[in-house]
Amino acid sequence: MNSLVVYDSQFGNTEKIAQRIAETLAAYGKARAVRVTAVEPNAFDAIDLLVVGCPTQAWNSTPALKNFIADLDNAKLKRLRFAEFDTRFDKPRWLTGSAASKLENQLRRLQVTSLVAPASFFVTANEGPLAAGELERAADWANELYDTFHAQCEPVAVPM
Numbered sequence: 001m002n003s004l005v006v007y008d009s010q011f012g013n014t015e016k017i018a019q020r021i022a023e024t025l026a027a028y029g030k031a032r033a034v035r036v037t038a039v040e041p042n043a044f045d046a047i048d049l050l051v052v053g054c055p056t057q058a059w060n061s062t063p064a065l066k067n068f069i070a071d072l073d074n075a076k077l078k079r080l081r082f083a084e085f086d087t088r089f090d091k092p093r094w095l096t097g098s099a100a101s102k103l104e105n106q107l108r109r110l111q112v113t114s115l116v117a118p119a120s121f122f123v124t125a126n127e128g129p130l131a132a133g134e135l136e137r138a139a140d141w142a143n144e145l146y147d148t149f150h151a152q153c154e155p156v157a158v159p160m
């Protein structure tokens, strides 16, 4: 399973989560994290899983991530599996909003069903740092992504 993690980040916290997700997914195939403003046209070649994430800002995803998804062509939307994450405050979601949920809704409107439920990782203040244990939780989430992908998408080898 080859993965691309495309992220936006104002203060660097979402970037740290994106990098930990990519490092974890690298155990299962090629994987790297790329800032949304630096995604090259050939970045999707041989990619199976596209993970998108950004900070929650004003209850929403960032314009850059929104535009990135809006610009994905139909072939990519059909071929790739998707998962979404955000960073935000550790308060009830109805209070904070969630960029990841917004990204999931945006993808759903494009007829894409996400591989797993969107994930939120918590910061302790606007500029961070991340709350204790969030990088480990990001690694756990990445492993869950692989397990789900493997269960749904990869053929089971039948012993001869």
Ligand SMILES: Cc1cc2nc3c(=O)[nH]c(=O)nc-3n(C[C@H](O)[C@H](O)[C@H](O)COP(=O)(O)O)c2cc1C
Residues within 6 Å of the ligand: 008, 009, 010, 011, 012, 013, 014, 015, 054, 055, 056, 057, 058, 059, 060, 087, 088, 089, 090, 095, 096, 097, 123, 125, 126, 127, 128
């Ligand atoms: C302009 C702005 C709006 C924000 N709005 C929200 C919000 O609606 N809900 C929330 O939980 N956090 C909000 N935050 C906190 C961000 O989620 C936090 O800055 C972010 O997780 C840090 O990630 P980054 O370092 O990748 O930018 C806001 C931060 C900024 C700067």
